[in-house]
Amino acid sequence: MTLKIIVSGPRGRMGKEAINMILNEENMELVACIDRINNGKMLADIDGMPDVHVPIFVDSKQCFESIKADIFLELSIPDVAFTHTVNALKNGLRAVVGTSGLTKEQIHDLKILAFEKELGCIIAPNFAIGAVLMMQFAQKAARYFPDIEIIEKHHDKKLDAPSGTAIKTLDMILETREDKEQGHPNEKETLQGARGANQSGVHIHSVRLPGLIAHQEVIFGGLGQTLTITHDSYNRQSFMTGVKFALNKVNELTELVYGMENILD
Ligand SMILES: NC(=O)C1=CN([C@@H]2O[C@H](COP(=O)(O)OP(=O)(O)OC[C@H]3O[C@@H](n4cnc5c(N)ncnc54)[C@H](O)[C@@H]3O)[C@@H](O)[C@H]2O)C=CC1
Numbered sequence: 001m002t003l004k005i006i007v008s009g010p011r012g013r014m015g016k017e018a019i020n021m022i023l024n025e026e027n028m029e030l031v032a033c034i035d036r037i038n039n040g041k042m043l044a045d046i047d048g049m050p051d052v053h054v055p056i057f058v059d060s061k062q063c064f065e066s067i068k069a070d071i072f073l074e075l076s077i078p079d080v081a082f083t084h085t086v087n088a089l090k091n092g093l094r095a096v097v098g099t100s101g102l103t104k105e106q107i108h109d110l111k112i113l114a115f116e117k118e119l120g121c122i123i124a125p126n127f128a129i130g131a132v133l134m135m136q137f138a139q140k141a142a143r144y145f146p147d148i149e150i151i152e153k154h155h156d157k158k159l160d161a162p163s164g165t166a167i168k169t170l171d172m173i174l175e176t177r178e179d180k181e182q183g184h185p186n187e188k189e190t191l192q193g194a195r196g197a198n199q200s201g202v203h204i205h206s207v208r209l210p211g212l213i214a215h216q217e218v219i220f221g222g223l224g225q226t227l228t229i230t231h232d233s234y235n236r237q238s239f240m241t242g243v244k245f246a247l248n249k250v251n252e253l254t255e256l257v258y259g260m261e262n263i264l265d
């Protein structure tokens with residue numbers, strides 16, 4: 001079976017990489033794109049894009065209503081990702097969402113919609129297998145080391161902080177970590193934000209610098225020792241094996257899955 005795919009964010013760093021991957025897969029066909037601009041044009045008309053006659057839509061509802069497709073791949077920006085995905089599911093498409101920055105409430109609403117429509121939907125905070133393992137290792141370590149700080153480091157074009165990966169790591173850690181307020185009980189910030197974000201006592205620090213791609217360290221502190229679990233993505237190809245896997249897998253699902261760890265064997 002050929003999977004007919006619509007991609008949102010085709011001119012972006014992830015969108016471009018994903019389109020190249022899709023065009024090279026025998027069982028995948030790119031049938032449309034959703035972009036912020038270029039409504040009515042073909043992908044081939046856009047400088048730097050592959051020479052394929054695939055229509056571009058600005059309005060996602062219009063796109064899903066007029067193009068026959070199986071899967072929607074969301075790789076754009078946090079502000080529109082939720083609406084695009086709702087429109088996809090309402091029009092009977094399955095969805096793979098890589099865009100970060102969805103709120104817990106939005107994820108919950110998508111879960112309900114996917115359940116009602118009996119459609120697969122994968123929300124992947126991080127497609128890189130190494131990052132998924134890093135989160136799983138961190139979840140395991142949190143059973144033994146409840147004092148934890150997360151440092152996520154990304155390129156300076158990133159719109160959301162903390163990263164989707166850091167939020168998912170925290171969710172997974174909190175499933176195994178005993179409740180604990182970290183640091184000194186009388187600790188005070190003399191410069192606001194110095195201790196980063198704090199949820200359930202775990203601190204998250206977001207670094208944004210040119211030169212970085214996507215990196216995370218989870219540091220565990222114990223008596224006389226620390227354990228650091230690190231993952232680095234050095235390019236966007238690092239995510240493509242996971243994108244490909246999710247596009248194939250979502251077709252078998254009839255509900256929403258949040259996190260690649262729940263679908264990897
Ligand atoms: N889950 C994962 O493994 C990964 C997720 N990401 C996430 O994917 C998203 C995209 O990342 P990048 O490609 O680096 O960003 P980018 O900034 O390079 O690309 C985003 C694209 O979305 C387009 N866009 C803006 N408004 C739009 C709209 N209304 N409809 C369609 N497209 C629109 C922009 O014009 C831009 O071309 C981000 O949220 C990022 O955090 C990035 C890397 C890996």
Ligand SMILES: O=C(O)C1=N[C@H](C(=O)O)C[C@H](O)C1
Nearest residue numbers: 100125126158163164165214
């Ligand atoms: O914006 C990015 O680049 C990335 N975003 C995702 C996130 O927010 O965790 C995944 C990866 O870290 C790259």
